[in-house]
Amino acid sequence: MKIANSTPLLTGFLIAVMVTxxxxxxxxxGESYSVFIIHLTGLIILLLxxxxxxxKVRYKNSIPFWLYLGGGLGIFxxxxxxxxxQNIGVSLALSLGIAGQIITSVVLEHIGFLGTIQKxxxxxxxxxxxLVLAGSIIIIV
Amino acid sequence: xxxxxxxxxxGVILVVQMYMNSQLSARLDSFxxxxxxxxxxxxxxxxxxxxxxDLFTTGMxxxxxxxxxxxGGGLIGILVVILCNFSFKKLSATYTTSLIILGQLIAAILxxxxxxxxxxxxxxxxxxxxASGIAYNSYITSRS
Numbered sequence: 001m002k003i004a005n006s007t008p009l010l011t012g013f014l015i016a017v018m019v020t021x022x023x024x025x026x027x028x029x030g031e032s033y034s035v036f037i038i039h040l041t042g043l044i045i046l047l048l049x050x051x052x053x054x055x056k057v058r059y060k061n062s063i064p065f066w067l068y069l070g071g072g073l074g075i076f077x078x079x080x081x082x083x084x085x086q087n088i089g090v091s092l093a094l095s096l097g098i099a100g101q102i103i104t105s106v107v108l109e110h111i112g113f114l115g116t117i118q119k120x121x122x123x124x125x126x127x128x129x130x131l132v133l134a135g136s137i138i139i140i141v
Numbered sequence: 142x143x144x145x146x147x148x149x150x151x152g153v154i155l156v157v158q159m160y161m162n163s164q165l166s167a168r169l170d171s172f173x174x175x176x177x178x179x180x181x182x183x184x185x186x187x188x189x190x191x192x193x194x195d196l197f198t199t200g201m202x203x204x205x206x207x208x209x210x211x212x213g214g215g216l217i218g219i220l221v222v223i224l225c226n227f228s229f230k231k232l233s234a235t236y237t238t239s240l241i242i243l244g245q246l247i248a249a250i251l252x253x254x255x256x257x258x259x260x261x262x263x264x265x266x267x268x269x270x271x272a273s274g275i276a277y278n279s280y281i282t283s284r285s
Contacts, residue, residue: 004227004231008232008239009240009241011221011224011241011244012240012241012242012247012248013244013248014220014224016248018214018218018221019214020252022214024207024208025212028207028211029203030199032196033196033199033203035182037204038214038215038218039179041214041215042179043183044215046175046179046219055170055172058169058170067161067164067165067168068181070161070165070177070178071182072185073157073161074178074181074182075186076151080147080148080151083147084145084151088144089258091250091252091253096145096148097151098242098245099152100148100151102271102274102278104156105156108160113157114160122281129274131271131273134270135267135270135274137267140145
């Protein structure tokens with residue numbers, strides 16, 4: 001067992017801690033302003049890292065402009081996380097969020113979203129998908 | 142109930158964003174993929190604050206009421222991106238995603254306990270069903 005093998009587990013812990021910390025900030029300084037501060041600190045750290053590691057900010061005209069705008073969705077992800085955690089707790093917010101991710105990735109993979117390679121839905125995954133959906137419905141209803 | 146649906150919907154947006162981001166990273170590089178994520182969010186907020194300057198000033202005024210550790214989320218976010226990149230490069234995608242999910246759920250339950258949030262039997266059943274569905278799919282994927 002190599003230490004590297006436990007990296008994803010540690011990453012999962014960090015995600016749960018992060019969303020909790022962000023929610024505390026949101027409760028203290030306000031919903032929208034906290035999301036701004038969270039992205040601003042991230043940006044500052046990234047720019048410092050870029051400077052140290054000699055990475056360059058690049059822009060290519062050949063890439064469709066809207067592909068650059070994923071960060072706009074990031075705002076809503078952090079905002080919604082903060083809002084839901086305050087009201088339903090971290091476990092429910094994260095488990096339902098994970099269920100949403102699983103279902104969405106199955107669908108987007110099947111249709112080959114954004115020109116990615118289509119991966120037809122493997123019917124042997126159906127029991128797993130049904131469990132995830134049923135689990136979510138039980139929590140929500 | 143609205144918050145429960147919103148939590149599910151957040152997962153939907155997250156995947157759409159990951160698709161956009163991976164496209165951008167593939168055509169630039171992984172640093173720029175992450176950079177535009179944060180950069181665009183900050184720019185959009187600055188534009189929003191131009192329209193609603195009082196939101197900015199009240200936020201600024203309340204900054205000092207927050208403890209220092211509350212500002213750690215941005216740093217952890219960057220760390221998470223780095224660790225994810227590392228894991229997906231070194232370990233299988235199935236293993237990585239299932240362990241990230243497992244880590245989140247364990248830590249989340251511990252955090253809720255710490256804050257005294259009690260989760261009902263119905264909710265625990267739902268969480269276990271979601272977790273076993275993911276475990277099952279990971280098993281299927283790793284075999285094929």
